[in-house]
Amino acid sequence: xxQLKAEKDLSDLSNMFNSQxxxxxxxxxxxxxxxxxxxxxxxxxxxxxxxxxxxxxxxxHKKRAEYFLGRIAKQIPNLFKHWELGIKPTxx
Numbered sequence: 001x002x003q004l005k006a007e008k009d010l011s012d013l014s015n016m017f018n019s020q021x022x023x024x025x026x027x028x029x030x031x032x033x034x035x036x037x038x039x040x041x042x043x044x045x046x047x048x049x050x051x052x053x054x055x056x057x058x059x060x061h062k063k064r065a066e067y068f069l070g071r072i073a074k075q076i077p078n079l080f081k082h083w084e085l086g087i088k089p090t091x092x
Contacts, residue, residue, distance in 0.1 A: 002016075002047070005050065006050065010079065011079070025040075025081060025082065040082040040087040044069070051065040066089045066090050069089040070092070073088035
């Protein structure tokens with residue numbers, strides 16, 4: 001439910017959820033490798049919803065919010081653990 005935390009900064013979200021993301025990567029990577037990608041893509045979708053709630057200019061623009069997060073993922077690829085693995089939002 002990270003999309004409901006619009007008052008938080010992206011680095012705060014990273015600190016809050018990276019341990020859970022690492023746990024999911026470790027579990028699914030060992031037992032259900034094909035499911036890990038859809039789980040991590042779902043986290044990216046939740047981050048897009050977070051950006052749309054946080055920034056008024058992105059509220060009606062889903063692709064623009066995805067590109068916004070994609071640019072951040074290019075600049076700071078180690079902010080979220082799944083971004084380090086290459087599962088990032090699309091950048092222009």
